Every structure is written in structure tokens, then in C-alpha cells.
Amino acid sequence: MKFVFKILKDFPSYLWSGWGAIASIFLFFACWDLGYQIYGELVLPSPLETLSTLWVMSHNDSVIEDAKITLYRAFFGFGLSVLFGSILGLIAGLFATASIMSRPIVTILVGMPPIAWIVLAMIWFGMGDFTVIFTVVVASFPIVFVGALQGTRTLEGDLKEMGKSFKLPLHVKFLDIYFPHIFSYIFPAWVAALGMAWKIVVMAELLSTSDGIGAALAVARSHLDTPTALALVVIMISSMMFIEYIILEPIKREVELWRN
Template sequence: MIHHMLSTLLNKLWSGWGTLAGVFLIFALWQIGFEAFGSLVLPAPMEALGRLIDLVALPSGFEYILITAKRAFAGFLLASAFGISFGLIAGWSNTLSLLCKPFITVALGVPPIAWIVLALLWFGGDDGTPIFTVFISTLPLIFAGALQGVRMREKELDEMAKSFHVPLIQRFWQVQAPQIVSYLFPAWATALGLSWKVVVMAELLSSTRGIGAGLAEARVNIDTASTMAWIVIVVGLLLVIEGMLLNPVKDYVEGWKHAE
């Protein structure tokens, strides 16, 4: 038991050092780019980080981050609710799964910029445009993950649980759900990352508040340092979400794979 805990801790520390090394490598390449092309093309990393601190210290800058986070999570949670529900229903029906395949292909093929234009016509420049764009862009991924999880589960385990007269609800939570989540989670994690990219794009074109609006202001002012600062904020938030939310959830839902 102690050996297993130490091994898990060392693996996590090694993973953390690997991530940190990757971040340092990015900053090193960034510094090389600054020295090669100048501050107008690529500002110095320390200049961008200083501008980041200034932006976060401003009430409006912190408000922009909260607004973007609210819109991204609102669209993502709506997509999760609808995508998982309909994906599970379609996965248990051969007819529905076949009917849904063309819709998934079409939905995945439409670029987010097209949804932004439609959302602008429907919702204007309010919260509805970025939230809807995140919802419609991430919904197909989550739906496909849930559907695939149901279709690819090991039916022999279901039959074995039935033979032991395990109740239906218990059979779903303890036998089927872990298998479904193992397929759903990668799509869900990808959709969460995509939601941040899409919401910033939608804000850039449609909103006067949020990180996307901050990027639009930096573009108008030809402020490369502020542009890079906003980009660092978005990437940093994604890394925090991955480390504090996605990885613990992944370890929990995939624990059954490593159970002895």
C-alpha cells in the first residue's frame, strides 16, 4: 500500500516537472523570437508578463476573465447536459445511432466562425452569441463520445451482471457507466478546451467585454504586449483547469482500469 502511494506521488511529481519543463521551453523559444523579430512582432516575455499583471490588477481586466469563464462554462455545461443525455439514448438504439451519424458529421464540419455569424444574427452582441457558439461547437464532440461509449461497452459484463441478478440501476452505475466514461472523457476534455478557444473567438467578433474583447482592443491599439498577455491568460487558465479539474477526474473515472 505504501509502495503504491509513493509510486503514485513520484509519477505525479515527474509529470509536473515535465509540464514545467515544457513551459520553460516555450518561454525560451518566445525569447528567441523576440530577439530575432523585435517587440512589434513578438514582445519580450517579461514585458508581456508585466502587462498581464497590470491587466489582472485592473477591475476591468479581472472582470473580463470572469465574463469569459462564465460564458465558456455556461455553453460547455449546456452542451454536456444535452450531448450526454442524447448520446446515451442514441447509443442504446441502433436506429437512432445510424440516423445521428450524418448530423454529427455535418455539425463537426461547420466551422465555429459560421456559427458565430448565425448567432450574431439571432442573439446580437449579448451573452447569447458566445454561449450559443460554445454550445453548438462542443455539442457534437460530447454527443459522439457518449454514443461511442455506449456502443463500445463490453456486453459480456452486462450479461454477467444480469446472471447475478444485479438491479438495473446498480448495473448501470457499477458496470456500464465506468466503461462509457472511459470513451466519453477524452471527448469531454477536448470539448472543454475547445470551449475556451471558441468563446474568445466569439467575443473578439461580437462582444465589448471579455478576453476576446480585450484582444480586439489590443489589435486596434497595435499593442502586441497586451495581445500576448491575454493569450498567456487563456493558456494559463487552460493549464489550471487541466491540472486541477480534468486530471483528478480522469484518475477517478479510470481507476477501475488499474484496479487489481
């Protein structure tokens, strides 16, 4: 509780530190507009036009419905990855054999291009929700798994010994010695996995479903409707930025205050 309060208390000063980021976003918009002036509307619609399309779209129920569907798929897949990745990673980290055996499997999972998973999933599960969620899970699971595995593997023997010398009860050992260390590995892994889930969900939708933002993107492409396509991209990117900078980053800062 104290912790949540501290995050909220530091939040205004954190926001205030964001001017640099905002300046860089505006610079990006300026370059975008330059591109529009050189290549014309069909190739690259102006930021103004994109944003006005976005405004119109935001009043359109079907677009909101699409966004909700995509959000659901991304978070459901991400949630499954976090749940299983964290638990299995922790368990694998506890046993030397399990961590050695799981390494090549993780390499395979990480090395396999997501597009290949989508194709396989389409063959196995057909078109629809399940294919998308499956792809999200296989793509983001290994990231969480590796984070949890490394967190457990790198627990310091010195600190364990210190805990033992004080005869600390098991729950104190876990909460004060193991958990903060593991969390400092697993939390960044969650953030990275969320980013991955967000990207993969659109790709999978584009190829394998008829609803969601990805599918809307496919429709925009077939109509050569560049402003709509860009507006959809803006939705994806801005929501990602919101989650990363407004929600996760302040938490991360508090959590990692003790780091060098």
C-alpha cells in the same frame, strides 16, 4: 468519498512528476525570447515584458471583469453541452435507429466551421451574450454527444450477459457494469469539449461582443498593443493548462487506473 480522498493523496506525487513539463515550458519561453531578439518588440514583445503587462493587468478591475464574463460564457455553454450532449448521446446510443440517424447530423455539426456559426448567430441573435454562448454550445455539443453515443454503443454483450446470469438488480447493473464503461468514454469527451469551449468563446467574443477577453483582444489589436494581446493569450492558455493539468488530469488518472 474514498475516491476523492485517493485523488488528494496521490496529488503531491503527481505534482512532483511535473518537472519535465515545467522544463519544457521554460524551453518554450527561451525560444520566445529568441524570437523577440530577432524580430523586435513590436512583432513579439519579450516574455518579461508580457508578464509585467500581465501583472499590471491583473490589478486592473476591468480586465478581471472581462475575465469573469468570459469564464461565465465558456462554462455556461460548456455546462449546457455536457448536460444535453450526455443525455441525448446516451439515449441515442440505446437505440440503433437513433444512433444511425444521428450520425450524419453529428458529421454536419462537427464539419461546420465555428466561424460560420458565429456569423449565423450574429445574424440570428445580434451582438451579445447569447451569440457567444450559442456558438460555444454548437461547437462543443457534438463532441460530448459522440462520446456518450460511443460509450453506450460499445457496451459489451458479454458483460451484460454476465450481469444477467447473476440476476443483478437494475441499479447494480447500471452502477457496476454500464456506468464505468460509459464514463470512460464520456469523460475524455468532456475534457475535449471544455478545450473547444475555451477556444471558441474568445473567437466569438472577438467578433460579436464588446466585453470579455475576446473583445479586449480586439481592442489590443486595433491599438497595435502587442504586449497586451500576448498577455491576454497567456491568461487564456495558463487558465486552460491549470484546468487540464491540475484539476482534470489527476481525476482522469484515478478513473482510468484499470485501463491497459
